[in-house]
Amino acid sequence: MPTLYLLPVTLSDTDPRRVLPSYNLEVAARLRHFIVENVRTARRFLKKCDPQADINSMTFYELNGHTPATQIPSMLEPMERGEDMGVMSEAGCPAIADPGAQVVAIAQERGYRVEPLVGPSSILLSLMASGFNGQGFSFHGYLPIETPARDKAIRDLEALSARTGMTQIFIETPYRNNKLLTQLLQTLRPSTLLCVARDITSPEGEKINTRSIAQWRRAKEELPKVPSIFLIHVPKR
Amino acid sequence: MPTLYLLPVTLSDTDPRRVLPSYNLEVAARLRHFIVENVRTARRFLKKCDPQADINSMTFYELNGHTPATQIPSMLEPMERGEDMGVMSEAGCPAIADPGAQVVAIAQERGYRVEPLVGPSSILLSLMASGFNGQGFSFHGYLPIETPARDKAIRDLEALSARTGMTQIFIETPYRNNKLLTQLLQTLRPSTLLCVARDITSPEGEKINTRSIAQWRRAKEELPKVPSIFLIHVPKR
Numbered sequence: 001m002p003t004l005y006l007l008p009v010t011l012s013d014t015d016p017r018r019v020l021p022s023y024n025l026e027v028a029a030r031l032r033h034f035i036v037e038n039v040r041t042a043r044r045f046l047k048k049c050d051p052q053a054d055i056n057s058m059t060f061y062e063l064n065g066h067t068p069a070t071q072i073p074s075m076l077e078p079m080e081r082g083e084d085m086g087v088m089s090e091a092g093c094p095a096i097a098d099p100g101a102q103v104v105a106i107a108q109e110r111g112y113r114v115e116p117l118v119g120p121s122s123i124l125l126s127l128m129a130s131g132f133n134g135q136g137f138s139f140h141g142y143l144p145i146e147t148p149a150r151d152k153a154i155r156d157l158e159a160l161s162a163r164t165g166m167t168q169i170f171i172e173t174p175y176r177n178n179k180l181l182t183q184l185l186q187t188l189r190p191s192t193l194l195c196v197a198r199d200i201t202s203p204e205g206e207k208i209n210t211r212s213i214a215q216w217r218r219a220k221e222e223l224p225k226v227p228s229i230f231l232i233h234v235p236k237r
Numbered sequence: 238m239p240t241l242y243l244l245p246v247t248l249s250d251t252d253p254r255r256v257l258p259s260y261n262l263e264v265a266a267r268l269r270h271f272i273v274e275n276v277r278t279a280r281r282f283l284k285k286c287d288p289q290a291d292i293n294s295m296t297f298y299e300l301n302g303h304t305p306a307t308q309i310p311s312m313l314e315p316m317e318r319g320e321d322m323g324v325m326s327e328a329g330c331p332a333i334a335d336p337g338a339q340v341v342a343i344a345q346e347r348g349y350r351v352e353p354l355v356g357p358s359s360i361l362l363s364l365m366a367s368g369f370n371g372q373g374f375s376f377h378g379y380l381p382i383e384t385p386a387r388d389k390a391i392r393d394l395e396a397l398s399a400r401t402g403m404t405q406i407f408i409e410t411p412y413r414n415n416k417l418l419t420q421l422l423q424t425l426r427p428s429t430l431l432c433v434a435r436d437i438t439s440p441e442g443e444k445i446n447t448r449s450i451a452q453w454r455r456a457k458e459e460l461p462k463v464p465s466i467f468l469i470h471v472p473k474r
Binding site: 006017018019020021022023093094095096097098101102104105106107108109114115116118119120121123124125126127128129130131132133134135136137138139140141166195200201206208209210211 | 243254255256257258259260330331332333334335338339341342343344345346351352353355356357358360361362363364365366367368369370371372373374375376377378403432437438443445446447448
């Protein structure tokens, strides 16, 4: 029975040994067929893991937002011949916030073995470091872009956290970080806690800060244009 | 500035090199002070990572469900002297579904650096392998135990997934796995998808299966009494 391996990659320009178990590098080294979000970054990553790797002998199928859904089932063709395959995202864990989930769903339908490997997830790492409730949490991806819809989304997440105690997690593209922070500081209540986690696992060192909205307002900090993730939690009175 | 390292441990009796980056083992090897959920498992884990480790020279502070909240702030005393510390859970990632989050919250309040390290999380690994929506998901911990309350919780999660498209994730203790599965098969609609992930990263090999409720009913499978996690997703029509 062939196996579909879900292979996390680094989040930034980190050494793979910093964030990936050696087992992952062994698995990657013996696979010949990959489904990847971006062929160029996938090749570069495999070369970084093993400078001797014969990248040209490998097959890459590109699966991203531009891939027609009808093309996805045929990407698993090597598995029909009994060969293992790997799935890689552009950054972090595959099939978490990328189109890789679609090919995993097909592999599950066909009854193939699916083996997820351990790797860096900014969602999980930021939740660990926030000090917030990890017994219940929600990840929402991106918030709406338009200001009124976003304002409502922020208020809804705050109310949800107050009611359920669950941590609410969302992301933003680096160049809009400051705009989102400004809006969060205007919209949320002073006692609500906000954690901003930036540059997770980067060689420059991540910065993960939890403060109340009142403290963030006083800090008047500008966020650099780097990958960031935002978490809010309403403490019980 | 001292750092509080969040050190994941293995989920089962796996070789640490299978699920932890070598960087984690280097960090663990130079720490002298640990806040741990269980001193015995923490010592065993450190010995497994490095058989030469001088465990007796290390300080362990136990933080679990029995620890009075008033005792927690003093556990960071080595950091006040400028020394790094590590936090370890009984299994998997610290501060996700264990009391470790409380000490992380205090470290954040005091402005200490908090560095989360990569490791195995059954929540994330099962989500990756399920083929479900990873762009939005919620983790709920344990469902209520009483049958009527649990029935309502299951129906609410199904309705929430149908409305939002978000994957809903929950756990159960191994000896109640079968009871939960039976109740899920009775309560959920035939077209709803259920993923059951068992024995994640175990040396015996994990089993992660996604099927519709109708398919699960036909399969009439008994779940073994092993650590399991459950995910439901209502596909769009």
